[in-house]
Amino acid sequence: MALTDDAIAKLRSMIQSGELPPGARLPPEPQLAAQMGLSRSGVREAVKVLESARVLDVRRGDGTYVTSLAPRLLLEGLGVAVELLRDDTLLEVMEVRRMLEPVATGMAALRMTDTQLDELAQILEDMRAAADDAEKLIQFDTAFHHTVVATTGNETLTSLLDGLSSRTLRARVWRGLIEGNAAHKTIDEHHAIYLALRSRDQLLAHASALMHVNTSEAWLRTVLAAQAAER
Amino acid sequence: MALTDDAIAKLRSMIQSGELPPGARLPPEPQLAAQMGLSRSGVREAVKVLESARVLDVRRGDGTYVTSLAPRLLLEGLGVAVELLRDDTLLEVMEVRRMLEPVATGMAALRMTDTQLDELAQILEDMRAAADDAEKLIQFDTAFHHTVVATTGNETLTSLLDGLSSRTLRARVWRGLIEGNAAHKTIDEHHAIYLALRSRDQLLAHASALMHVNTSEAWLRTVLAAQAAER
DNA sequence: CGACAGCAAACGTCCGATGTCTCTATAGTG
DNA sequence: CACTATAGAGACATCGGACGTTTGCTGTCG
Numbered sequence: 001m002a003l004t005d006d007a008i009a010k011l012r013s014m015i016q017s018g019e020l021p022p023g024a025r026l027p028p029e030p031q032l033a034a035q036m037g038l039s040r041s042g043v044r045e046a047v048k049v050l051e052s053a054r055v056l057d058v059r060r061g062d063g064t065y066v067t068s069l070a071p072r073l074l075l076e077g078l079g080v081a082v083e084l085l086r087d088d089t090l091l092e093v094m095e096v097r098r099m100l101e102p103v104a105t106g107m108a109a110l111r112m113t114d115t116q117l118d119e120l121a122q123i124l125e126d127m128r129a130a131a132d133d134a135e136k137l138i139q140f141d142t143a144f145h146h147t148v149v150a151t152t153g154n155e156t157l158t159s160l161l162d163g164l165s166s167r168t169l170r171a172r173v174w175r176g177l178i179e180g181n182a183a184h185k186t187i188d189e190h191h192a193i194y195l196a197l198r199s200r201d202q203l204l205a206h207a208s209a210l211m212h213v214n215t216s217e218a219w220l221r222t223v224l225a226a227q228a229a230e231r
Numbered sequence: 232m233a234l235t236d237d238a239i240a241k242l243r244s245m246i247q248s249g250e251l252p253p254g255a256r257l258p259p260e261p262q263l264a265a266q267m268g269l270s271r272s273g274v275r276e277a278v279k280v281l282e283s284a285r286v287l288d289v290r291r292g293d294g295t296y297v298t299s300l301a302p303r304l305l306l307e308g309l310g311v312a313v314e315l316l317r318d319d320t321l322l323e324v325m326e327v328r329r330m331l332e333p334v335a336t337g338m339a340a341l342r343m344t345d346t347q348l349d350e351l352a353q354i355l356e357d358m359r360a361a362a363d364d365a366e367k368l369i370q371f372d373t374a375f376h377h378t379v380v381a382t383t384g385n386e387t388l389t390s391l392l393d394g395l396s397s398r399t400l401r402a403r404v405w406r407g408l409i410e411g412n413a414a415h416k417t418i419d420e421h422h423a424i425y426l427a428l429r430s431r432d433q434l435l436a437h438a439s440a441l442m443h444v445n446t447s448e449a450w451l452r453t454v455l456a457a458q459a460a461e462r
Numbered sequence: 463c464g465a466c467a468g469c470a471a472a473c474g475t476c477c478g479a480t481g482t483c484t485c486t487a488t489a490g491t492g
Numbered sequence: 493c494a495c496t497a498t499a500g501a502g503a504c505a506t507c508g509g510a511c512g513t514t515t516g517c518t519g520t521c522g
Binding site: 004008012015016022041044045048049052053055069070071074075077078080081082083084085086089092093095096099100103104107154155156157160168 | 235239243246247253272275276279280283284286300301302305306308309311312313314315316317320323324326327330331334335338385386387388391399
């Protein structure tokens with residue numbers, strides 16, 4: 001096919017070139033169709049694709065606008081992509097986290113403010129209180145890591161790591177952790193990371209984060225193996 | 232809106248649940264429309280979105296199929312996302328590369344075969360021969376880093392790093408490098424990485440890769456600053 | 463047995479109509 | 493005068509059908 005894909009490419013290049021800057025409003029669909037030489041249907045498909053990529057923001061009854069193009073938006077798709085990866089490639093994802101998250105945590109140790117540390121302490125407390133509630137544990141776990149990475153001030157990095165730790169991936173790991181009575185130990189690992197961050201010790205933060213991701217990876221392996229055995 | 236997005240979500244969940252495994256063929260569009268309770272137009276938009284995300288493969292005259300869902304496909308979108316990032320966030324991307332690529336290169340040092348090393352040597356030679364041809368330099372530069380990272384055997388990692396080093400980003404850096412008469416020095420950096428890999432020295436590989444990314448980052452800063460000054 | 467023509471199925475594209483939502487300007491009201 | 497309710501215009505959402513083009517298959521013919 002060509003027409004619709006051409007339209008997608010054309011819109012993308014108009015945005016990339018600055019002809020359609022963030023916040024700009026696109027012409028109405030019929031007009032856009034005329035400009036690009038295809039029917040409104042084709043334009044709608046093209047717009048829909050860019051909307052799903054968070055490049056365009058379609059407001060019904062109003063018009064279509066270019067988003068802010070912030071990393072947090074454009075990299076959102078990474079999360080859904082990871083959700084669709086097959087089981088055997090999840091270990092690859094975990095390996096990337098293992099490479100990236102410790103470095104990011106180490107960097108966070110250098111930049112974290114007292115306020116942010118207190119925030120972490122609060123999350124840690126919540127986690128302890130959540131005990132065996134898998135749902136809440138996952139939620140606080142997500143918040144913990146997000147908060148740590150976010151303090152690097154690098155939104156791209158944060159979005160990437162958020163995406164790599166998709167919800168279903170986290171859920172699987174925690175399912176294993178809880179069933180294996182390792183939730184408590186894992187919460188302690190978070191505490192260790194917290195302590196390293198509070199002492200602004202980059203190396204220790206790096207090491208504790210690596211230990212932690214390693215634990216997650218191990219449990220993911222367990223869960224995947226158990227699941228494979230079921231068949 | 233709801234109908235089309237519901238359809239997207241429904242298709243995605245059918246794929247994620249394994250109801251539509253890789254390679255599976257979807258029902259024809261009209262039938263799909265009936266199943267999901269919307270018109271063919273809506274189905275087409277949904278399919279188009281998933282096709283652009285490399286989740287579905289639409290073959291005209293034949294039918295629509297689920298792709299292999301390989302990381303290389305699903306993470307392809309990262310590249311186009313990075314292409315659309317605004318200039319001020321490119322430095323964030325570079326910072327992520329700076330964190331990830333050295334680790335990956337270090338890992339490659341442990342796993343690289345002699346054949347792969349020879350391949351690298353060839354690329355290096357090509358690079359030297361390309362001299363001032365920016366186009367070729369970019370191409371060989373891309374090949375060099377891709378080859379190194381690919382030897383980690385981690386397709387997810389490879390796709391991520393490929394995506395982070397988008398073509399336009401590379402092009403900008405090299406433009407700066409050439410205009411600044413630093414192309415030769417940069418090629419030497421590649422040589423240093425190569426030597427570290429050949430001696431299977433993980434730490435040295437890590438260090439040389441960091442030095443190299445750092446150089447790229449510095450030139451990106453220069454290019455961005457020069458561009459900002461133009462206005 | 464192989465090549466070719468024809469057919470059926472499926473996607474690509476277009477068109478026009480109608481529904482629904484938003485924004486805005488206007489008229490009305492206290 | 494300020495505020496509110498409302499009517500209308502504009503824009504996207506969805507639908508239904510029609511027609512073109514491509515692909516894969518199949519049955520026939522040499």
